[in-house]
Amino acid sequence: MRNLPYMIRQSIRGIRRHLGTSLFALAIMVFTIFLFDGAAAILLNLGNFVKEAKENVGITVFFKEGISDQEILELRDRINAEPQVRRIRYTSAEEAWENYKKVYFAGHEKLAEGFADDNPLANSASFEIFLEDMSDQKTFASYLEGIPGIRKVNVSNTVADTLQNAASLVRIGTLVILTVLVIVAVVLIANGIAVTISQRQEQIHIMRYMGATNGFIRGPFLIEGALIGLLGGLIPLLVTWLAYPPVVNGIRSRYVNLANIFAFLPRQKVFAVILPVSLVLSLGIGLAGSAFSMKKHLKV
Amino acid sequence: MIEFRNVEKRYDDQTAGSALTDFDLTIGDGEFVFIIGESGAGKSTLLRLLMGEEKPTRGQVVVDGVNVGRIRPSRLPYYRRHFGMVYQDFRLLKDYTVYENVAFAQRVVSASPQGIKRRVPRILEQVGLADKADSLPAQLSGGEQQRAAIARAVVNGPLYLLADEPTGNLDPAGSEEVLRLLEEINRGGTTVIVVTHDVAVVNKARRRVVTLRDGRIVSDREEGEYGDA
Ligand SMILES: Nc1ncnc2c1ncn2[C@@H]1O[C@H](COP(=O)(O)OP(=O)(O)O)[C@@H](O)[C@H]1O
Numbered sequence: 001m002r003n004l005p006y007m008i009r010q011s012i013r014g015i016r017r018h019l020g021t022s023l024f025a026l027a028i029m030v031f032t033i034f035l036f037d038g039a040a041a042i043l044l045n046l047g048n049f050v051k052e053a054k055e056n057v058g059i060t061v062f063f064k065e066g067i068s069d070q071e072i073l074e075l076r077d078r079i080n081a082e083p084q085v086r087r088i089r090y091t092s093a094e095e096a097w098e099n100y101k102k103v104y105f106a107g108h109e110k111l112a113e114g115f116a117d118d119n120p121l122a123n124s125a126s127f128e129i130f131l132e133d134m135s136d137q138k139t140f141a142s143y144l145e146g147i148p149g150i151r152k153v154n155v156s157n158t159v160a161d162t163l164q165n166a167a168s169l170v171r172i173g174t175l176v177i178l179t180v181l182v183i184v185a186v187v188l189i190a191n192g193i194a195v196t197i198s199q200r201q202e203q204i205h206i207m208r209y210m211g212a213t214n215g216f217i218r219g220p221f222l223i224e225g226a227l228i229g230l231l232g233g234l235i236p237l238l239v240t241w242l243a244y245p246p247v248v249n250g251i252r253s254r255y256v257n258l259a260n261i262f263a264f265l266p267r268q269k270v271f272a273v274i275l276p277v278s279l280v281l282s283l284g285i286g287l288a289g290s291a292f293s294m295k296k297h298l299k300v
Numbered sequence: 301m302i303e304f305r306n307v308e309k310r311y312d313d314q315t316a317g318s319a320l321t322d323f324d325l326t327i328g329d330g331e332f333v334f335i336i337g338e339s340g341a342g343k344s345t346l347l348r349l350l351m352g353e354e355k356p357t358r359g360q361v362v363v364d365g366v367n368v369g370r371i372r373p374s375r376l377p378y379y380r381r382h383f384g385m386v387y388q389d390f391r392l393l394k395d396y397t398v399y400e401n402v403a404f405a406q407r408v409v410s411a412s413p414q415g416i417k418r419r420v421p422r423i424l425e426q427v428g429l430a431d432k433a434d435s436l437p438a439q440l441s442g443g444e445q446q447r448a449a450i451a452r453a454v455v456n457g458p459l460y461l462l463a464d465e466p467t468g469n470l471d472p473a474g475s476e477e478v479l480r481l482l483e484e485i486n487r488g489g490t491t492v493i494v495v496t497h498d499v500a501v502v503n504k505a506r507r508r509v510v511t512l513r514d515g516r517i518v519s520d521r522e523e524g525e526y527g528d529a
């Protein structure tokens with residue numbers, strides 16, 4: 001530890017001696033970690049959307065023809081008694097028709113009046129059921145299908161499914177690109193350090209004869225990798241920190257509908273995840289670069 | 301004390317013969333010894349075995365009771381701290397000042413900053429370079445560079461000082477200066493081993509001379525001269 005200032009000075013000397021390689025490695029690092037930060041921010045928000053979408057969409061249940069109001073009430077009490085059920089909402093055929101009119105005959109209410117005494121959605125009374133745990137939806141749906149008086153059970157959740165598909169696409173794409181970039185970054189850092197090692201070959205030999213320990217000899221090279229790694233992690237983190245609020249606001253104002261449905265995660269919440277992960281990732285890349293280089297070029 | 305006990309050294313890729321054969325040599329504490337011999341005689345191999353950089357193919361190199369070939373790699377740095385090393389081409393760090401070069405040796409052994417500040421000026425005084433402390437090696441004469449290298453070699457207080465052709469790149473005046481310094485260090489109790497081709501230096505010093513040829517000792521004389529064998 002007494003030699004830490006010396007080692008840091010040595011590593012900065014090393015970086016400056018092959019500034020071109022160092023800057024190139026740094027640029028790739030910044031790009032890699034920036035991609036990671038951006039993708040992570042998108043994925044965290046998508047995950048949050050999926051969660052919200054699932055919570056806001058329940059199971060819809062339609063009844064057999066000719067079912068009486070009394071039977072419907074009994075069914076409601078029976079389903080509501082199940083422990084998985086958080087909330088159940090009844091929509092009568094009349095309400096369904098009112099909703100339908102609002103959506104499809106908006107501004108042409110007169111046209112709808114032709115149906116006045118003959119509700120075309122007579123069979124559209126339904127329950128909407130929300131569960132405590134969304135993962136129970138499938139099993140609960142098949143349980144509902146077995147209940148007499150129930151004609152049809154809908155669990156289709158297209159919004160959540162679409163979002164989830166989008167999320168896994170982003171995840172896979174990011175993973176592939178990141179893997180390639182991480183390898184490129186490690187190789188570039190290793191190259192820079194190989195240059196430093198070759199320039200210091202004689203000094204290293206002298207140090208060995210002076211009785212320098214391996215730690216003393218390796219320290220500056222490890223720090224060189226760590227410095228480039230950390231810097232390559234901090235720059236994109238700072239950019240992401242500054243860019244997050246304006247980007248989120250931009251999306252909100254452009255897609256007002258989306259903003260009404262989904263809440264974006266606050267910056268602190270996103271950074272609670274990406275800050276530690278990016279730093280560990282970037283430090284890891286830097287140290288891996290040093291380690292590879294030393295294994296190859298620095299015989300013990 | 302340094303002992304080579306019936307050492308044979310044959311490098312892995314060595315086609316004919318061995319670098320050292322039937323090699324027996326004892327150097328007592330506080331001695332001043334010249335090792336001479338033509339190129340390829342085995343002088344550098346002897347130093348490498350001593351520093352634990354190479355292991356003997358047969359026999360043992362024993363320093364102060366320790367079998368050098370058996371020292372664990374992790375302990376080797378600490379063993380090497382008993383030695384100071386001086387080279388023909390000085391091998392000072394080019395972008396370090398004289399002071400920093402000497403301080404560097406102290407740093408390698410984790411000396412305290414106060415200790416470094418105390419010892420480095422004292423040793424530079426001793427080798428007559430106090431006024432060149434802030435010079436870069438390139439600004440010094442050959443003789444001065446070698447004195448800086450000697451300061452670096454002894455600043456950690458080694459028991460043994462090994463010099464490989466220390467006067468090979470120096471003019472007669474510089475050589476004499478370096479020899480005087482080595483003798484002064486030897487008077488302080490440090491064992492000094494000098495590998496050399498320098499006839500003038502050997503003949504002037506009147507010290508023990510060990511002559512090698514083809515990896516064997518062909519002569520070993522107190523107060524020897526060059527070409528005794
Ligand atoms: N690393 C090596 N690999 C193979 N042979 C070597 C190696 N180093 C030295 N030798 C051989 O060992 C012999 C002694 O070499 P060396 O100890 O360097 O002699 P000197 O220093 O007296 O010139 C020579 O024949 C040389 O070619």
Ligand SMILES: [Mg+2]
Nearest residue numbers: 340343344345
């Ligand atoms: Mg030699």
